Amino acid sequence: PGDTHRKDIFTNTSNIDLLPTLLHLSGQPVPAWCEGLLLPALGGVEEAGRSIYCLDAKKTPSQAPVEKGSLALLKDDLKLVNYFGYEKYQGYELYDLENDPQELENLYPTHPASQQLQAELDAKLEQVNQPYLRTR
Incomplete structure (x- = not known):
């Protein structure tokens, strides 16, 4: 509050970070159930x-x-996407967003982090x- 200078954030963030950040900036307590983090440069690190x-x-449903x-995992500069349940296309794609922001080169078959990221993404699903x- 009161700061009128622009603040750029270059780290991965999520929409769930908005609630705790806005509460923090308005001087309100952040509830324990809130999953997000304070945005860097606005109270977080x-x-x-x-x-x-x-x-x-x-x-x-x-x-x-x-x-x-499609489920995606963004971690540092990497983005892994799993397309599943589709008739015509299923599979994983991995992109280096720093060096390939247009996501033109799928690194999944050869990148050393592919299997670890896939395990993390599959576990989340x-x-x-x-x-x-x-309940079934």
């Missing part, structure tokens, strides 16, 4: 190696496991689906 997940599953969609698999 950069967190190297932070995993950010993005899911596109428009045709999935809200109370069902995600069986078709399993975690998200777990509550709905128990």
Whole structure:
């Protein structure tokens, strides 16, 4: 508050970071249930190696496991995407966003971090689906 200078943030952030940041800037306490972090330069610090997940599953009912969609993991300069449940295309794509911001070269088949990132992404999808698999 009161600062009128622009602040650029170049680290990976998520929309879940907005609530705690706005609460902090307005002098309000951040609830313990809030999953986001304060944005760097606005009360928070950069967190190297932070995993950010993005899911596109428009045709999935809200109370069902995600069986078709695309799930992405952003970690540092890498972005891994898993396309699953589609008839014509399924699989993983990995991009180095620093050196290939247009995402033209899929590094998944050869990049040394591919398997570790895939394991992390697959574990997140399993975690998200777990509550709905128990009720089947």
